[in-house]
Amino acid sequence: MPVDESSPAGKTVCVTGAGGYIASWIVKSLLERGYTVKGTVRNPDDPKNTHLRELEGAKERLILCKADLQDYEALKAAISGCDGVFHTASPVTDDPEQMVEPAVNGAKFVINAAAETQVKRVVITSSIGAVYMDPNRDPDAVVDETCWSDLEFCKNTKVN
Ligand SMILES: NC(=O)c1ccc[n+]([C@@H]2O[C@H](COP(=O)([O-])OP(=O)(O)OC[C@H]3O[C@@H](n4cnc5c(N)ncnc54)[C@H](OP(=O)(O)O)[C@@H]3O)[C@@H](O)[C@H]2O)c1
Known part of the structure; x- marks a missing residue:
């Protein structure tokens, strides 16, 4: 079986x-x-x-x-x-x-x-915060494991 x-x-x-x-x-x-x-x-x-x-x-x-x-x-x-x-x-x-x-x-x-x-x-x-925060990416783009948030953008805006 x-x-x-x-x-x-x-x-x-x-x-x-x-x-x-x-x-x-x-x-x-x-x-x-x-x-x-x-x-x-x-x-x-x-x-x-x-x-x-x-x-x-x-x-x-x-x-x-x-x-x-x-x-x-x-x-x-x-x-x-x-x-x-x-x-x-x-x-x-x-x-x-x-x-x-x-x-x-x-x-x-x-x-x-x-x-x-x-x-x-x-x-x-993980968190959406790890992948989504990138001002240079189309906000409508689908994010996946190849995408990372822009560290400097996160630090400057204090967004996470
Ligand atoms: N909640 C959401 O809506 C959400 C959404 C997207 C992503 N996430 C992600 O999912 C993960 C869990 O989130 P959560 O909301 O479930 O958080 P949570 O309720 O705060 O649970 C986190 C757990 O991690 C444990 N922990 C913290 N520091 C530790 C350490 N040094 N060693 C061992 N265990 C430790 C805590 O255990 P103790 O009880 O021992 O302190 C706690 O049970 C995080 O990475 C978060 O970013 C959460």
Whole structure:
């Protein structure tokens, strides 16, 4: 009998920053579809992550792993053995000093850990702010992964 490769049963997906806004919806959706979810959070005991444990299927199929974005080994341990990764963890602030470097390093760690542990697919959540802000592009142009915002324009206008 052919194996149904699309079946979520028995598949495990890692969601970084599991307690965050976007991640919580991803975790909910994955659990509802039957996946096992390894969610990374900085502090599994923080009450702000309680809602995750109350999701349908969480008791049976949600594992919360402690991992900071700057901790490669902790990220690798969470990602290891997963079929896919949704990377959403990111410092969210208006201060570029506090955001850019940790976010970039964290994304590199996640990609490297996924490559090292042979994860098949990684989905990275970015922001429209990373691609859209370019005064030299037609505002009606469709933006994709080849487009980047103009850094000087963002700095000068303080738009992000
Ligand atoms: N919300 C939107 O409408 C939207 C739209 C487009 C794109 N995005 C992008 O999607 C991503 C997530 O956005 P969000 O709105 O879901 O943000 P959020 O609710 O603030 O969630 C961000 C998560 O990142 C985690 N985090 C922050 N710093 C961390 C670190 N050093 N190590 C590990 N985890 C860390 C936080 O975990 P702790 O709980 O441990 O602090 C939090 O759970 C961001 O890249 C954002 O730019 C969001």
